[in-house]
Amino acid sequence: MDQANASETGWRGSREGWLEAGYQALIESGIDAVKILPLAKRLNLSRTSFYWFFEDREALLSALLDGWELRTTRPLIDSTTQYAETRAEAMLNVLTCFLAPGVFDSRLEFAVRSWSLQDQNVAARIKAADQARLEALTQMLAKWGIAPDEADIRARTIYLVQIGYISMQADEDIETRLARIPTYVKIYADELPEPREMARFNARFRR
Missing domain, CATH: 1.10.10.60 (Homeodomain-like)
Known part of the structure; x- marks a missing residue:
């Protein structure tokens, strides 16, 4: 019509x-x-x-809030349970969630976080989502042999950096971001990715 x-x-x-x-x-x-x-x-x-x-x-x-959770929290939690052969590859799965188009909706995340500044109910939803996401990251790291206290700190490092990219609306081209990924993985998971793992990862973003 x-x-x-x-x-x-x-x-x-x-x-x-x-x-x-x-x-x-x-x-x-x-x-x-x-x-x-x-x-x-x-x-x-x-x-x-x-x-x-x-x-x-x-x-x-x-x-809209329900849709936000489906477009952000759900794919991030799912990324922590995807198949991986190494700890570094598991970490690359998480980073793919944040970088790949159409997976984690960064624009919606920014908008809802801005919304939460004027609505306590939305702020409560954000707080619950933050907790669920951090728990998923912590559990993933613990599964790969990292001690609980250390896993918690590493999970927070991963999460706060990635949300920081969104909240600051960081202007970083994809080549710069990809060049930094191995070091991020080393910091986040205490393991450098193998060249073959990085080749597979980079192939997802270089067409």
Whole structure:
């Protein structure tokens, strides 16, 4: 259907469409931009169409937070349990999560962390996610023989650096980032990756 006539014909869009519009507004302009009327204009739909899919704005915001966890926390935790032959390769799996397009949604992470500064409930969700992510990293390192206390500190080093990249919106080209990866792995996991492991890793980002 031609969206130019969407409002006139009564077409309501879809729940996914409203969510995507909310997501785009959030990452582009922050939480204050996620409001029903501006989203309706973005979609060229009537404001009342929104209520076919969400009870109110809070329901949309809750759905956006659920989507944030699926696009950030879930892939990071999953990366800690991926198959690896060495500790260094396990660490490369985690770094792939942060670097590979379409895995860990860094723009959404930044937007939600900014949102949390003005919403205590969102801040609580962030705190719970931080804890879950750190626990997953700690468990991964412990599995590879690192003592619990040391695993905890190394996990925090990994996590705080990676979130720091996002929070600071660090401008670092991919070649510079890749050149630093072996040293990061050594610091994070106390083991340098083998050349073959780095070759496989780099091949994911150099096309």
